[in-house]
Amino acid sequence: MTKVITAIALFVCSLLSAQGQFEQGMGKAFGLWKEGKNTEASDLFERIAGAEKASWLPNYYVALVNTTTAFGTQDKDKMNLLLTKAQNALDIEMIKDQNNAELYVMQAMINTAWIVFDPMTNGMKLSGKTMEMYAKAEAIAPQNPRVVFGKAEFQIGGAKWTGIDTKPLCAEIEKSIGLFATFKPETPFSPKWGLDRATEALKNCK
Amino acid sequence: MKFIYTLTIFLFSIALFSQTTLSGKVVDEKGNPISGANIFIEGTYDGASSDEKGDFSFTTTTTGNQTLVVSFLVYETLKTVVDVSNFKNKTIKLRDNINALDTVVITAGNLEAGDKARVSVLKPLDIVTTAGSAGNIIAALQTLPGTQNVGEDGRLFVRGGEANETQTFVDGIRVAQPYGASAQNLPTRGRFSPFLFSGISFSTGGYSAEYGEALSSVLLLNTQDEPDQNKTEISLMTVGLGLGNTQKWKKSSLSVNTAYINLAPYQALIKQDVDWNSPYQSLSGETVYRYNFNNGILKLYAAFDSSKFDINQENINSPQKIRVNLNNNNFYFNSSYKGGFGNNWQIISGLSYGYAKNKIGVDLNSVDNEENAAHLKLKLKKSFSDRVKLSFGADYFVTKFNEDFKENLGTTNTNGYNSNIGAVYTEADIFFSKKFAAKAGLRASYNDLLNETAISPRVSLAYKMAKNSQLSMAYGDFSQTPSVDYIKYSKFHQFESEKASHYILNYQYNKNGKTFRAEAYYKDYSNLVKYDTPAIQYNSVFNNNGAGYAKGLDLFWRDGKSIKNLEYWVSYSYIDTERDYKNFSAQVTPNFVADHSLSIVTKYWINDWKSQIGFTNLYSSGRPYNNPNETKFMNGKTKSYNSLSFNWAYLLTTQKILYFSVSNILGSQNVFGYDYAKNPDATGVYNRAAITPTADRFFFLGFFWTISNDKKENQLRNL
Numbered sequence: 001m002t003k004v005i006t007a008i009a010l011f012v013c014s015l016l017s018a019q020g021q022f023e024q025g026m027g028k029a030f031g032l033w034k035e036g037k038n039t040e041a042s043d044l045f046e047r048i049a050g051a052e053k054a055s056w057l058p059n060y061y062v063a064l065v066n067t068t069t070a071f072g073t074q075d076k077d078k079m080n081l082l083l084t085k086a087q088n089a090l091d092i093e094m095i096k097d098q099n100n101a102e103l104y105v106m107q108a109m110i111n112t113a114w115i116v117f118d119p120m121t122n123g124m125k126l127s128g129k130t131m132e133m134y135a136k137a138e139a140i141a142p143q144n145p146r147v148v149f150g151k152a153e154f155q156i157g158g159a160k161w162t163g164i165d166t167k168p169l170c171a172e173i174e175k176s177i178g179l180f181a182t183f184k185p186e187t188p189f190s191p192k193w194g195l196d197r198a199t200e201a202l203k204n205c206k
Numbered sequence: 207m208k209f210i211y212t213l214t215i216f217l218f219s220i221a222l223f224s225q226t227t228l229s230g231k232v233v234d235e236k237g238n239p240i241s242g243a244n245i246f247i248e249g250t251y252d253g254a255s256s257d258e259k260g261d262f263s264f265t266t267t268t269t270g271n272q273t274l275v276v277s278f279l280v281y282e283t284l285k286t287v288v289d290v291s292n293f294k295n296k297t298i299k300l301r302d303n304i305n306a307l308d309t310v311v312i313t314a315g316n317l318e319a320g321d322k323a324r325v326s327v328l329k330p331l332d333i334v335t336t337a338g339s340a341g342n343i344i345a346a347l348q349t350l351p352g353t354q355n356v357g358e359d360g361r362l363f364v365r366g367g368e369a370n371e372t373q374t375f376v377d378g379i380r381v382a383q384p385y386g387a388s389a390q391n392l393p394t395r396g397r398f399s400p401f402l403f404s405g406i407s408f409s410t411g412g413y414s415a416e417y418g419e420a421l422s423s424v425l426l427l428n429t430q431d432e433p434d435q436n437k438t439e440i441s442l443m444t445v446g447l448g449l450g451n452t453q454k455w456k457k458s459s460l461s462v463n464t465a466y467i468n469l470a471p472y473q474a475l476i477k478q479d480v481d482w483n484s485p486y487q488s489l490s491g492e493t494v495y496r497y498n499f500n501n502g503i504l505k506l507y508a509a510f511d512s513s514k515f516d517i518n519q520e521n522i523n524s525p526q527k528i529r530v531n532l533n534n535n536n537f538y539f540n541s542s543y544k545g546g547f548g549n550n551w552q553i554i555s556g557l558s559y560g561y562a563k564n565k566i567g568v569d570l571n572s573v574d575n576e577e578n579a580a581h582l583k584l585k586l587k588k589s590f591s592d593r594v595k596l597s598f599g600a601d602y603f604v605t606k607f608n609e610d611f612k613e614n615l616g617t618t619n620t621n622g623y624n625s626n627i628g629a630v631y632t633e634a635d636i637f638f639s640k641k642f643a644a645k646a647g648l649r650a651s652y653n654d655l656l657n658e659t660a661i662s663p664r665v666s667l668a669y670k671m672a673k674n675s676q677l678s679m680a681y682g683d684f685s686q687t688p689s690v691d692y693i694k695y696s697k698f699h700q701f702e703s704e705k706a707s708h709y710i711l712n713y714q715y716n717k718n719g720k721t722f723r724a725e726a727y728y729k730d731y732s733n734l735v736k737y738d739t740p741a742i743q744y745n746s747v748f749n750n751n752g753a754g755y756a757k758g759l760d761l762f763w764r765d766g767k768s769i770k771n772l773e774y775w776v777s778y779s780y781i782d783t784e785r786d787y788k789n790f791s792a793q794v795t796p797n798f799v800a801d802h803s804l805s806i807v808t809k810y811w812i813n814d815w816k817s818q819i820g821f822t823n824l825y826s827s828g829r830p831y832n833n834p835n836e837t838k839f840m841n842g843k844t845k846s847y848n849s850l851s852f853n854w855a856y857l858l859t860t861q862k863i864l865y866f867s868v869s870n871i872l873g874s875q876n877v878f879g880y881d882y883a884k885n886p887d888a889t890g891v892y893n894r895a896a897i898t899p900t901a902d903r904f905f906f907l908g909f910f911w912t913i914s915n916d917k918k919e920n921q922l923r924n925l
Contacts, residue, residue, distance in 0.1 A: 025251045043244035043255040050275075051249050076718070077308070081279050120766065120773070120811075128434030128914075164860065 022052060026189050029061065038069045042085070049089070056097060057189050062089035063106050064191075070113045079117055086110050101141035102191050105150050108133040112154060123158075130154060145179035146191065148172055149198045156201070170205035173198055228288075229263035230296040232256045232276060235639075240278055240300060247290070248273040266290055276300060280308075282592065302640040304592040309640050310670040314680035314712040314725070315412035317350050317762075319405065327721060327764060327775070328406070336807050337822040338851030338869050343406070344385075344396035347425070348824070349805040351725070351760030351777040352410035355826050355847065356798045358878040358897050360393030361385055363798050364410050365729060366756030366783030367422030367706075370689045374425045375417070377505055377542040382560040382579030382605065384425075386488070386513055387534030389566070391878075391897050392480075397511060397536070401439075401450060401463050402494050404430040410760070411708040411727055412680025415631040415647030415664045416585065418601065421686045421706045421731075429494050429507055433459050437914035441465075444907045445472055457498045464491040476901050481518040481527065488513035502545020502553075509538045522883045522895040531567035536560070550589040554599075557582045570614035577690075578606040598632035601651075609694055621694040621744065625655035625687065633664070641670040653687060656701055660685045678712040688735045695744045702750040705733045719767035729756040734787035740884070754785030754793065774808040794840040797879055800826035800847070816857040823850045831879045834892045848874045861912045869904040 025048045033041035042065045049058035066086035073079045090106050097103065111130040114122045134151040141147055152172035159166050180195040232243045239260025246253025252266035253275075266272070272290050277283040281300035302309075319328030332346060339345040344362055348355055354363035361369035374384035376398070388394035405428040417424045433452045441448035446467035453460050470485040490511035497504045512535045518527035542556030558581045566573045585599030608622035633647030649662045666680035685703040687693060693701055707730045715722040734752025739745075758781035766773040780802055786793035795801075802825075809820040828843040836842070853867035870876075880894040887893055 021251065039242045040255045043242075043246075043253065044251070046244055046277075047246045047251050047253045050246070051251055085279055132435055 022048070022055070023188070026057070029058075033061075033065055038065055041065050046089070049092070056093040056100065056103070057187075059089040059093045060102065060106060060191065062086065063110070064193075067106070067109050067113055071116065076117075079113075083110055083113055099140060101137040101144050101147055104133045104137035104140070105144075105146050108137070108150055108154065112157070116157075127158060143179055145176045145183050145198070146194045148179060149176035149194055149201070152176065153197075153201055156205075166205065170202065173202050173205065177202065225265040225267055226269070226290045227263060227265050228274075228290060228293040229261070230293070230298055232260045232262065232278075232298045232300060234281070234300060235302060237299075240281065243276055243278040243281075243300070245274070245276050245298075248275050248285070279303070304637045304640060308673070309637070310643050310668045310676055312643060312645055312666045312668040312678050312680075313676070313714050313723075314666050314668070314678035314710045315409050315708070315727075317352075317408045317410065319408070327723070327762060332807075332809075335809055335818065335820060335853070335855070337820040337853040337867060338824070338849070339822075341400060342395045343398055343400050343403075343427070346400075347406075347408055349775070349777060349807050349822060350408065351723075351762045351779045351803075353779070353803075354781075354798055354800060355803060355805075355824055356878070357847065357849075357876065357899060358391045358393060359798070360388070360395060362423065362425065364423035365727065365758065366754075366781055366785070366796075366799055367729075368689070368798070371420060371422035371686065371706075372425060373417065373420035373423075374427065376427050376507060376540050376558070377429055377544075377556065378416075378426070378554055378585070379540045379542055379556045379558040379583055380419075380579075380581040380603065381538060381540075381558065382577065382581075383536055383538070383562040386511065387532055387536075387562075387564050389515075389517065389519070389530045389532055391519070392517075392900060397490075397509065397538075398427060399463055399465070399490075399492060402429050402461055402492060402507075403427045410725075411729065412664070412666060412682050412710045414645065415633045415649040415662065416597070416599065418629050418631075418649055418651055418662070418684075419603065419627065419686050421684050421704060422729075429496075429505055430461075431496065431503060432498075433461055435914055437912055439463075440911045440913070442909045444905070445469055458496060460493065460495045462491070462493045465489075472905065476903060476905060478901050479898060480520070480900050482515065483518065483529070483531075484514070484516035486513065486515040499545060501547060502543060504543045505541065507538075507540045507542075509536075511536050520895060522881050522893055523885075529567070529569055533565040535563045537562075552587040552589075554585040554587070555583060572612045573609065574612075575607065575609035577608075578604075580604045593637040595635040596632070597635075599630070601627075601629040601631075603627040603629075607690055607694060619744070621697075623655060623693050623696045625653065625693070627651055627653045627687070643668045651685075653703065655693065655696060656687065656703060658702060660703060660705075674717040675713070675715040678710075678714070680708065680710040680712075682708050684708065691742050692735050692737075692748065695742075695746075695748075698744050699748045701735065701748065702733055704731070704735065704750075704752075706731050719765065721762070721764045723760075723762040725760045727756075727758060727760075729783075731755060731785060731787075734785065736787055737789055739789065752785065752787035752790075754783065754787060756781060756783035758782060771811040771813070772808065773810075774806070776807075777803075777805045779803045791839045795830050797830050797832070797840070800829050802827040818855045820853045821850065824848070829879060832882070833880070833894075834882050834886075842880070844877050844879055847876045847878070848872070849876065850874075861914070863910045865906075865908045865910060867904075867906045870899075870902055873902050875902070 029041050029044040032044060042062050045058045045061045045065065049062060052058060063086040066082040070079050070082040073082065087110055090103065094103055108130045111126045115126050134147065137147040152169045155164065156166050156169050177198050180198060185192045232240045234240055241256055241258045241260060243256040244253060245256060245262050247266050247268055250266065250268060252264060254262045254264035256262040268290055271287050273285055274288045275283065275285050276298050278300060280303050282303050284298065284300055317327045327350065336346045336349060347353060347362060352365050356363050359369060362372045363369050364372055374381040384397055385394045386397055407426040409424045413424050433454055436454050437452050439450035446465060448465040450463040467488045468485060473482050473485050488511055492509040495506045514533045516531040518529050521528045538560045540556065540558040544554045546552050560579045562577045564575050582602040585597060587595060587597040589595045605625045611619045629649060629651035631647060631649040633645060635645050637643045645666045647664045652659050662683040662685060664682035666678065668676055668678040670676040684706045688701050688704055709728045710725060712725040731754040733750045734754065735748060735750055736752045737746040737748050758779060761778045764775035781799060783799055784793045784795050804825045806823045809818060811818050826847045828846050830840050831842040831844060832840045833842040849870040850872050851869040852871055856864045858864055876899060878897040880896055883893045
């Protein structure tokens, strides 16, 4: 009898694990990312993306992991590598769905990384496009905190040399913090990041 | 029974958990380990990243034959079918990805500007932020090596070639009349405003078999694929007004630019060396419409411009000034489609039509001419792999030219020609490795007016010696129908195409925003047209026995990193060229060539002033001229030329810019050459007049305002 129970338990477990493969895989990838193993995390997200073509999340995280890594990089070749990888992953999802605000925010972030890296060359070329991305995202999800925050932060970044009044932009960041508090991600793995960065940015406002 | 049932379930679940380990090492073509490669079984989560030593190991629950994928951005992704139970300690070799950024590029002869260029000598905004260029694409290109600064003409003279030896293409389709109309010794401008172009590729020799009917050079202008946003641009200038608007929709976009130029206020302010009866005026407009299909893009480009002026020019042969009254109307239309289809095929096709009409009154005589020119093009490209690409295509050029010359109270002489040129070409691009690439092509053309067939081979190679430096070389044969000045008399004489061969060796070094480029070339001219009269006439005796050569060295250095906020470039060209053509009595250096040319362009951004300040200095050594008082032909030499220009762009607010520029600040008294009298005076001396700029300086003040939703975009890039 014990054997039977054990066997059934094992069987159920294996079924469960099969069903929860996505959750498990995503969880593991987030774990690697948290440990600072960005390459491994990105690779695992990439593998999940290859197997789960119906979900946009794995590719979204490939783009996010590589873009955030790129922000801290000074080496041009490495930077290029990371952002190209991010762009490729994002392109796959952008073709499938042009109605996802998070993807537009992601595109804006990739552009911003290029601008930050070389403002003289990329500033003129990409700032218009980046604002267009935020405008598209805003049209789809005006209450998404990452849209509101990202747009305001990007404009503050440009204000340093254009001299735009940053006060209304700071108010937008404040608004986004309120939105973060009420934002409900659709699934456990849907994007929910940004509150800490917004709080940090607000500090710089004052 | 119960036991067997239990056992079955048990074994089944065990089977589900049974795992196989795969392991190995990932290396590059030289056997060096690759870390960070992603190794996995396709369609599963099972995989790993390779460590510093290139080693990897992972387990899988799959069994039997599976597709193993090994990917890393700068290498070609490898997919192989493996038996998972038998994959341990295997070495996987990845090939370099030819699409990676550090792949060798064929650069011989080619100067690129724009976003897509891997090695860009000019950035898009340089075309116009260059002091002295005043928004003229051609003037900005004249700061690059290999060009001659011919101030009284304004067109592009490349490596000892005449201006008509350069062909201009918009989106791959020829522009038959790229320059505005002008009179003798008055410089012309490029017809295209820089606003609508995102990429410029300027080849000073050895170009691809795709381009024909150009002896010296091709200038390729590409319109933007996609404008960034809806916007309106307003320009108020001391020389006129400009208005531009861009509208963007989901799949398409439309940009329109119009400008009205009137030099009256400027000519009133600055002392002019010629009398203007009516100032230079022009009304021009350009429009681009783009439509994005799923697999391609359709572009329609149209440009119209109408200009006129009326001047009295001094002439050494006449006691009175000669009145020149010019009216020019020009229309250009171009449509192109570029798209992909099937299995890695690309199609580029298009057609252009250009119409130019000039009415030129010279005192009481008048010249009316009209040109209709069309170009049809089809090009197909097949990528067999990242390493091998083959392209082939066909061109058809049609030109109809007609000119009526009416002498005062005299007869009307009509001359003209119809020419049809058909050409086919094919070209292969091969990457032997990431370091070594070759391009080989062949072009065959038939010209019905000249009744001749030409075969032109083109070859170029590039080899990357080190991470930041590479060598390229190019060879090509080129042919071109003689200039309209000759072939309008083709009913009196059967002409042949003029020919040139180019040999080019190029070295390029590129690191952290610094570019150094050195290029040596040899050009062999043959079959040039000669005639036996002082001026070209219908009854001149023509032949194609002219010849010549050009050899030289072009150097270019650009640095945007060493000094903060300073961007500068330096070009130096040395040329040794001689030609026996036209009505020359010997093989000599023609009068548009200066042996040494040096240009220095600087741009400095001052954050506190919200200003960009730029200086451009152009220097060229003296140019030859022929002095009929001397027995030796073309023995004179002018003094050297120097012009220092300055510009200042000030951001009033983000979207409002004030722009000021002045050319030749130092007021150098430049002389381009001399016009000698046709006949000697009473003492037997031929008198002369110096050819000089119409004014020593050009001042320009403009206000540029951009209206867009994001309130960020401005026209700084266009200045």
